[in-house]
Amino acid sequence: MSDPRDNVQQEFLAEAQELVEALSRDLLLLDEAHHRKDRIDPALINEIFRSVHTLKGIAGMFGYKHVGAVAHALEDLLDDLRLGRTSVGSQLLDVLFDSVERFQRLLALEDPESPEEEAGVQAYLAAIRSIGTETSEEEGDPLDKYAIEPAVLSVLTEYEEHRLRACIRAGLRLYRLRAAFDLTAIDDSIETLRDVASNDAEIITYLPSMEGGNDDTIELVVLIASPVPEEQLNAHFEGRYGTIEAIEERTHLPTLPPRLTSIPSAAIRMEPQAEEDPGQASLRSVANSVRVDIRKLDHLMNVVGELALIRSAVNRIVDRFKGESMHRRSLMDLDRIGRGFERQLSELRSGILDVRMVPLGQVFDKLARIVRQAAREHDKQVRLVVTGASTEIDKLIVEELTDPLMHLVRNAIDHGIESAEARTQVAKSPEGTVALNAYQKGSNVVIEVEDDGAGMNAHQLREAAVSRGLLSADVSHELTRQEMLNLVFMPGLSTSSEITGLSGRGVGMDVVKTNILRMGGMISIASEQGTGTKITVTLPITLAIIRALIVTVASRTFALPITAVREAIPYVPEDVRTIQGREVITLRGETLAICDLARLFGFRGSTSKAGRFVVVGSMGNRELGFVVDDLIGQEDVIIKALGKSLASVRGFAGATDLGDQKVALVLDAPTLFTEYFDGPDALRSLETRA
């Protein structure tokens, strides 16, 4: 018999990942509240507890022994925290934050029971246990203080009973609300109830009762704890759910038989908050979302791409009949239907793209953790300011983006932000700021990592490049300041710790750049000494399907992503000038560098001199004109990976099938830009000239 666990393993990993992410988010909130010395919301601690509790349960079922062990120990610790046996402090926060990384590592293990992890896990469990708890056993059971009906007590879970005791110990009063809810709208109603309650009351539980309910409504007894007196609480709820009544405090000793209180049976029917079709809402799912494997979406996107190809093929047939008057009417009909088809297709495509989108906030949460950690390691004061966390980007890009961004943020703190003393000396606030800004710009997403630290010394970077033999001294003197800063992305330059100290930037910026380029993105740097550094990453919103301008160069067909194209203009050979070894033209008063693709790729002979075009590309804040032979038109193309033999060729993002058995290479605009302006080739051409 097959083990069903194999099929649901993915489901487990997805849920575990979500739980760890939720844990991480909640821990940041907890950390923030602790730093501000705010009152810590018990609901937040309960959320954290619940994530860990659920994780513990499912880890055991899916054979993740280490995850289960860590979650179990944390659960005990959080239970102590929840019940007031320990309090939030920096040691506790450190241990909790540690768990996030640890869970992520353990979940990524090939062998979830790997014995190699044993020692690390044990050490961590010891760290958890080292957090002291104070057991302040109080006299008697606080529950005895209230006359809670046995029927109510009998359905409380152990956990809820704990909470109830903790509330009573904390001096809160207990209340009861009895109301009937419309079953079809109960989720919204409860959501509202919770919102109203959140300020001055904690809801312990909701008990469904059969009395007063029928198939469409259900009566709930809601158990509430609140520091607020009865009248005030009722005023706050405005009678929306009926009257909230205090549960009587016992006047007798608990050893006497309990005084059963009768609950008034007049239940108040609650109107649903929003009008909904009662017929179809009855089986509506509470969680209005599904989790989908990204590969399924890729497949759908491919189907959309194939449909677009079929549509183009039909168009070509239609074109063939154009001008034949006998088919005029049918052709007009076909044309109209074709346009309708295209509209629907584009709707479908944007629908699928939309599903793939996730907010960047997912990555930013992780980065917030890095900021906290790095700041502590270096004993620096750092404030993180995030804008645009709701900016959406393709799920696949988000996955790939985490590492490069983590690197940039870490560098900003390790090498950018100065110590509090150093900052005070230069009249800066002792607390440094790292800003993460995200926003959409056309079909790109821009992410900026900005710090107000020491900035970079461009001249020292240049000297380092020369002393490392990456650049000749002669050439180095021709570099502009920006070109010197760009040296930081050169392989071999920023890998030395000595240089790191000098440059104010960390290791591996070349790796960061390679990763960003691989995603079809761009990276640029701006830095002022003493003021700070800003790294700007520009990425396409999605990788799946792109609209491209189809061009020909020396009888070969190429596709240029439309996101990189601004316009196309006729090429006039007489207008071309040469500045510093580069060909340029003047466009609306501005100098525009141009690059002849035929020459770049080394195609000879067949290039037609007349009627060529300049396709003006733009990436980030740079523009470059690509000289091509002809413009074919715009098409939606699916980028397919190049075969092994071509994969190492730079300048191509992939290949695409144009439908009429023709294959076009997709130009990799970011790489072409980078290589042209500041890549190794650009430097080599300077070298030759020198």
Next chain:
Amino acid sequence: MAFHALIVDDSSAVRAFVRASLEDADFARVQEAETGFEALRLLAANAFDVVIVDVNMPDINGLELLAFMKKSPRQQGARKILISTQVDGLDAKRGTELGADAFLQKPFEVDELRELIRGLLGSTEGVSL
């Protein structure tokens, strides 16, 4: 042995696990509820042969659902299984009082669940198919 089952658990992995365990072997028709509220809606509208509930859920907990089922005319024939992390704790004790027929301790195995259900359904005459 075809039967109609409901799994109530806020963890989608556990729901998927239970569904896969039962559908694979027993031609069971399995419905899922993520929250107590969703469970209440399904319990009000369907008669189940087996209801599997997790004890710890936000808002409405598993014990409350057991208490509800005890009084619900539709669920008189249902066999009730409570999932809990401890089988000898307070939750299990209360579960028994509220009419739970069996317990499953998390983590549980596929065969454990299947055997349990076979045993429970075999012991009833009135399994509605």
